[in-house]
Amino acid sequence: MRIEKLATLKNAWKLAKGYWVSEERWRARGLLAAIVALNLGIVYINVLINAWRNTFYNVLNERNKDGFISALGDFSLLAGIFIVIAGYQLYLRMMLTIRWRKWLTKQYLGDWLSNQTFYRMKLVDRENTDNPDQRISEDINLFVSHALTLSLGLLREGVTLVSFIVILWHMSGTLEIPLGQTVFVVSGYLVWAAIAYAGLGTWLTVKLGKPLVSLNFIQQRYEADFRFSLMRLRENSESVALYKGQQEEEKNFIARFQQVFGNYWKLMNLNKRLTWFTAGYGQLSIIFGILVAAPRYFANKISLGEMFQIADAYGTVQSSLSFFIDSFTQLAEWKAVIDRLGQFSTNMEKVQTLRNEVAEPEIRRQAQLELAVEELDVLRPDGHRLLADFSLRLLPGESLLVSGPSGCGKSTLLRALAGIWPFGRGTITFPADKQAFFLPQKSYIPIATLRQAIGYPGLTRPVEDDQLRLVLEECRLSFLAGRLDDMEDWAQVLSLGEQQRLAFARVLLQQPDILILDEATTALDEPTEQQLYRLLKERLPQAILISVGHRSTLFQYHQTKLELDGRGGWTILPVGA
Numbered sequence: 001m002r003i004e005k006l007a008t009l010k011n012a013w014k015l016a017k018g019y020w021v022s023e024e025r026w027r028a029r030g031l032l033a034a035i036v037a038l039n040l041g042i043v044y045i046n047v048l049i050n051a052w053r054n055t056f057y058n059v060l061n062e063r064n065k066d067g068f069i070s071a072l073g074d075f076s077l078l079a080g081i082f083i084v085i086a087g088y089q090l091y092l093r094m095m096l097t098i099r100w101r102k103w104l105t106k107q108y109l110g111d112w113l114s115n116q117t118f119y120r121m122k123l124v125d126r127e128n129t130d131n132p133d134q135r136i137s138e139d140i141n142l143f144v145s146h147a148l149t150l151s152l153g154l155l156r157e158g159v160t161l162v163s164f165i166v167i168l169w170h171m172s173g174t175l176e177i178p179l180g181q182t183v184f185v186v187s188g189y190l191v192w193a194a195i196a197y198a199g200l201g202t203w204l205t206v207k208l209g210k211p212l213v214s215l216n217f218i219q220q221r222y223e224a225d226f227r228f229s230l231m232r233l234r235e236n237s238e239s240v241a242l243y244k245g246q247q248e249e250e251k252n253f254i255a256r257f258q259q260v261f262g263n264y265w266k267l268m269n270l271n272k273r274l275t276w277f278t279a280g281y282g283q284l285s286i287i288f289g290i291l292v293a294a295p296r297y298f299a300n301k302i303s304l305g306e307m308f309q310i311a312d313a314y315g316t317v318q319s320s321l322s323f324f325i326d327s328f329t330q331l332a333e334w335k336a337v338i339d340r341l342g343q344f345s346t347n348m349e350k351v352q353t354l355r356n357e358v359a360e361p362e363i364r365r366q367a368q369l370e371l372a373v374e375e376l377d378v379l380r381p382d383g384h385r386l387l388a389d390f391s392l393r394l395l396p397g398e399s400l401l402v403s404g405p406s407g408c409g410k411s412t413l414l415r416a417l418a419g420i421w422p423f424g425r426g427t428i429t430f431p432a433d434k435q436a437f438f439l440p441q442k443s444y445i446p447i448a449t450l451r452q453a454i455g456y457p458g459l460t461r462p463v464e465d466d467q468l469r470l471v472l473e474e475c476r477l478s479f480l481a482g483r484l485d486d487m488e489d490w491a492q493v494l495s496l497g498e499q500q501r502l503a504f505a506r507v508l509l510q511q512p513d514i515l516i517l518d519e520a521t522t523a524l525d526e527p528t529e530q531q532l533y534r535l536l537k538e539r540l541p542q543a544i545l546i547s548v549g550h551r552s553t554l555f556q557y558h559q560t561k562l563e564l565d566g567r568g569g570w571t572i573l574p575v576g577a
């Protein structure tokens with residue numbers, strides 16, 4: 001348990017440190033200093049209001065009208081300053097929160113997106129980091145806002161505690177407790193009573209609320225899983241509707257929601273018990289201060305004003321010491337968030353380190369004309385060898401058709417060529433300064449304008465609208481020519497065949513030197529497929545072309561054929577042989 005706590009603290013430190021030593025450090029530290037100053041200002045005003053209470057109740061007791069009016073004036077001034085400080089304190093804290101969150105989000109996005117970590121994590125992360133999207137959007141937000149609320153709260157309550165303990169100590173006098181023949185004299189008894197009362201309360205709350213940490217952690221995970229399953233239905237709505245799979249989906253959703261429900265139920269019961277305790281404790285503390293000060297009041301040692309000042313100071317000390325009680329849920333949530341973010345970072349690091357430590361197909365760039373594959377082994381994640389000792393050279397203008405039974409490893413070979421498949425060894429050397437472009441069966445199309453969708457992932461040179469329209473026309477998409485600036489979820493709007501034609505439009509605009517197509521024309525009729533391949537040959541005669549496909553109509557556009565058997569074996573033949 002101690003080790004676990006240490007790990008959380010270490011993770012918290014690691015997560016928090018970066019921003020404060022980053023290029024934004026001076027602005028961050030300046031903002032923090034201003035917030036701390038305002039926080040201390042609030043404590044000081046509270047001390048002044050506490051002293052004001054003494055005067056106020058005394059002038060009331062003396063029925064002193066002028067004193068009463070003057071005290072009201074003092075109060076208005078103090079309250080006015082308090083309001084302004086509180087407003088600015090919150091404003092600056094929110095400013096610091098969003099700046100810190102922006103910085104941390106950028107870091108996480110950078111780590112997750114670099115070196116295709118987002119993809120590799122799915123392949124090699126055995127612990128299976130769940131819902132990275134939630135970690136980046138929600139957890140970072142919670143981490144930052146709770147870090148500031150809790151640390152600034154701790155500082156404010158700490159300073160408050162010291163200030164008010166000093167006040168209480170001065171007002172405590174001594175309490176004489178006769179015990180048989182001897183009389184015990186206790187100095188500062190109001191302070192000891194407050195510490196004992198709040199200390200006991202805090203200890204009990206921590207004991208009662210401890211299971212909240214893991215329950216909150218699990219709750220966030222179940223919520224994210226539930227949301228993710230709903231999102232998948234949205235993405236695959238047509239397919240599910242065609243299968244009439246709604247009942248199965250509903251069963252699945254209900255099962256997932258049941259997890260949310262079951263855990264929430266536990267949280268609910270625990271919170272009920274915790275609230276009973278904290279509410280009872282809060283109620284008791286309203287009169288506890290008066291009860292403790294009463295002996296001195298009735299012994300005529302303090303005035304009514306002092307009695308109320310003590311009661312107020314008592315309440316403040318008690319609430320500062322109870323800081324843990326009030327923020328226990330937040331603290332539990334914060335710990336869960338730190339654990340989740342820490343685990344996410346560690347797993348991303350592991351994926352990166354694995355990349356450096358374990359042999360995997362190596363991608364090189366060299367000043368040469370050909371694409372060269374040397375002694376390439378491609379494995380499945382379970383170690384099964386799909387391709388063994390494969391070598392190949394393709395010069396500009398040459399083409400290769402990869403075929404073989406389903407599941408034999410054709411797409412996996414292309415993934416290895418793209419440098420995103422970590423299981424295997426060997427080298428793949430691309431000609432330096434040459435652009436390679438991969439076209440999968442279903443290309444990713446962002447939710448964007450048609451112009452951006454065609455240009456994805458970004459054109460290297462500016463393209464005129466007329467050229468865009470021409471390319472659309474050539475790819476038999478002229479009906480889209482007038483919609484270049486329309487924003488749509490194109491993957492939902494266009495048929496699969498149209499999406500494949502759009503992908504070809506991308507290729508014609510990008511004009512890559514090496515083009516790798518993975519069943520990129522499967523949804524097209526043969527005449528359209530032929531037209532698109534002809535276009536490729538015409539426009540990119542010097543491109544190296546590698547296609548995966550089953551149709552014999554593709555033979556005429558390729559010179560060589562690679563046959564895989566799925567057990568490591570392969571043969572290269574001229575097409576038609």
Ligand SMILES: Nc1ncnc2c1ncn2[C@@H]1O[C@H](COP(=O)(O)OP(=O)(O)OP(=O)(O)O)[C@@H](O)[C@H]1O
Nearest residue numbers: 123380381386404405406407408409410411412413
């Ligand atoms: N991420 C993965 N995790 C585990 N196994 C995988 C993964 N990706 C592919 N495989 C396995 O590797 C083998 C080769 O898959 P691949 O997609 O390369 O086949 P393919 O020849 O392209 O098949 P098809 O013609 O059906 O598209 C299959 O047995 C597949 O189940």
